[in-house]
Amino acid sequence: FLVYLFLIGIYGLITSRNTVKTLICLELILNSNNENLITFSDLFDSCQLRRDIFANFVIALAAAEAAIGIGWIGKSLLIKTKPTGC
C-alpha cells in the first residue's frame, strides 16, 4: 500500500506544473519511503533495529530539506510579486 503512495508521489512530482506542488510531492515521497522502512524493519533480517533508527534520520533530513526548499521557493515567489524590495 505504501508503494502506491510512493508511486503517486513520483507521478505528482513529474507532472506538476506548480512549483510548490513539486515540493509537497517530494515530502509525500519521503514520508512514504520512511513508512516503508519502518514497516519492513521487522520482517527482514535486520539486527539491532537499524531501519528504525535510519527512519528517524530520514525524518530529520526531510524536515531540513523542506525548510530550505520553502525558503528558496518563497524567495523566488516573493521577488516575482514585489520587485521593489524592502
Place this chain on the structure above:
Amino acid sequence: MILSVLSSPALVSGLMVVRAKNPVHSVLFPILVFCDTSGLLILLGLDFSAMISPVVHIGAIAVSFLFVVMMFNIQIAEIHEEVLRYLPVSGIIGLIFWWEMFFILDNETIPLLPTHRNTTSLRYTVYAGKVRSWTNLETLGNLLYTYYSVWFLVSSLILLVAMIGAIVLTMHRTTKVKRQDVFRRNALDSRRNIMNRTISPFGHGH
C-alpha cells in the same frame, strides 16, 4: 480491516494532492496523508514513530507549506481540458511502473499486521509480569545514543546547516542597513565628543 479503513483515505488524498485544482487543497490533503500514516504506525505497534511523524510532518512541514501558499499569489496555472490527452502514454508508463513493483516485492503480499514484534519486548511467555518489557522509545534510545551517536551528531549538524541555509537565503539585502556598532558607541566619551554650548541669557550668542 482497520488497516483498510485508514489506508484508503491516505491513497485517495494522495491522489487528490496531485490533482487538486486549488493550490490550497493540495497543501491540505497531505495533512490527511500524514494523519493516516501515523495511524498506520500506531497499528504496527510503533508508538514513538507514530507520535513523532505527525509532529514533524504536520506541525513543521505542512505549516510552512501553508505559509507559502497563503502569502504568495500562486497562479492556478493548469488547463484542465488538456490533461486527459496525456492519458494513453502516461497510463502505459504508469502501468509499467506498477507492474515492476510486483517484481520488487517478490510475490510477498504487503503484510497487514505483524503478529509479534520480537525486537522490542523481552517478555517471556511464563513470567510475563516479572520481566519488564522495553518500550519502543527505550529501544531506540538505547541504540541511538550508544552505538550510533556519531550519526546522531551528524544529523544535528545537518539541521544546523539547514537553518543557516534558510536564514542566508532570505537575508539578501537587509544586512546592508547601517547598524550601530554597540561597543564603539559605548566607548564614546561624553566629555570629549559632545560640546556643551552655553547660550548667554542676553541673546547675542557668546
